[in-house]
Amino acid sequence: MRFGLIGVGMIADFHRRAIQNVEGAEVVGVTDKFPEAARKFGEQHGIPVFESIEKLVKEGGAEIVTIGTPSGFHLEPTLEAAKAGAHVLSEKPMEITTERIDRMTAACREAGVKLGGILQFRTFDGPKKAKQVLSEGKLGRILIADAYIKYYRTQDYYNSAAWRGTWALDGGGATMNQGVHWVDCIQWLVGEPEWVQGLASTLDHQIEVEDACHAIVRWKSGGQGVIEATTCAKPGFETRIEIHGEKGSILLEDTRIKRLVIDDEEEVVEQVAEKGGGYGDPKAISTAGHEYHIRDMIEAVKNNRDPVVTGAEARKSVRLITAIYESSRGGKRVHF
Ligand SMILES: NC(=O)c1ccc[n+]([C@@H]2O[C@H](COP(=O)([O-])OP(=O)(O)OC[C@H]3O[C@@H](n4cnc5c(N)ncnc54)[C@H](O)[C@@H]3O)[C@@H](O)[C@H]2O)c1
Known part of the structure; x- marks a missing residue:
């Protein structure tokens, strides 16, 4: 399954490595609100860089995107990704208010894509x-x-x-x-x-x-x-x-x-x-929990079931x- 990374900061590198460690998963592109940051990350890891979420999905072919932007900026990338037709796996907290989480849940439901949350310690x-x-x-x-x-x-x-x-x-x-x-x-x-x-x-x-x-x-x-x-x-x-x-x-x-x-x-x-x-x-965590969420998200998409952490659960x-x-x-x- 093809993954795109939204956000290229500290946790994005855990996403990249976790995806690499999961059989049948690959990173096909990255994007960031700050193009220079995206370019550096892309160059460092040999990953194609896209100037927008829409392009990451439509041109890069990302089927699932992971969201590693600041916590109060998970909603907007989710809305864009869902509109473009990608499933979304968002970092914790899924957003910073229940209202914003509910908007993510509604947008993904309307677009017919899955919304999963990363809360890896329970895995x-x-x-x-x-x-x-x-x-x-x-x-x-x-x-x-x-x-x-x-x-x-x-x-x-x-x-x-x-x-x-x-x-x-x-x-x-x-x-x-x-x-x-x-x-x-x-x-x-x-x-x-x-x-x-x-x-x-x-x-x-x-x-x-x-x-x-x-x-x-x-x-x-x-x-x-x-x-x-x-x-x-x-x-x-x-x-x-x-x-x-x-x-x-x-x-x-x-x-x-x-x-x-x-x-x-x-x-x-x-x-x-x-x-x-x-x-x-903050960097002293393993990628094991993220790998669990990556595998779970792939299974959720393939078997058309809910991911282990849904919007309702993350809220x-x-x-x-x-x-x-x-x-x-x-x-x-x-x-x-
Ligand atoms: N699951 C975990 O264990 C874990 C660990 C660390 C962080 N996180 C979560 O990951 C998310 C990102 O954290 P991080 O430590 O990687 O942050 P970071 O600052 O290292 O990276 C944030 C990324 O978002 C971009 N960004 C920065 N400000 C922005 C803004 N105003 N609008 C849009 N994009 C912006 C940056 O360019 C960068 O690529 C947070 O939600 C955080 O809670 C989860």
């Missing part, structure tokens, strides 16, 4: 095993579910591109950019909140958006917990998701299950050594994060 063994344990009800009723997302990012990271750390294009800080992976995982594991109460602050970076966020969550299942997300936790700790039910507990550390205890029995979980990473350095974490921001601004609980 790793640990979160998948946790999902299975919870779906089978092995922990009983869930009482506590917490996510501790302690990343570190330098001021140089935020200065490295004009869109980083802005409300308009990053859509938020530690919670929307880095935290979205884990907010996605925890809500995928335990379901929607009933309400959230948040406190988002900028403590240690020169940015508009938050670099520290604490939220209390009442889960619809009846339990409660906290979501903490920061980019101030030098040097960056492995993320922990801790879920406690009537019958036992799961501790996820990064993408691996560290402990699984059911009815006082400690279970040993077989899982590959692959980690999600990225908590201390859940964005709904939760924007509710935390709204609560922090208004000083009140936000109900779902």
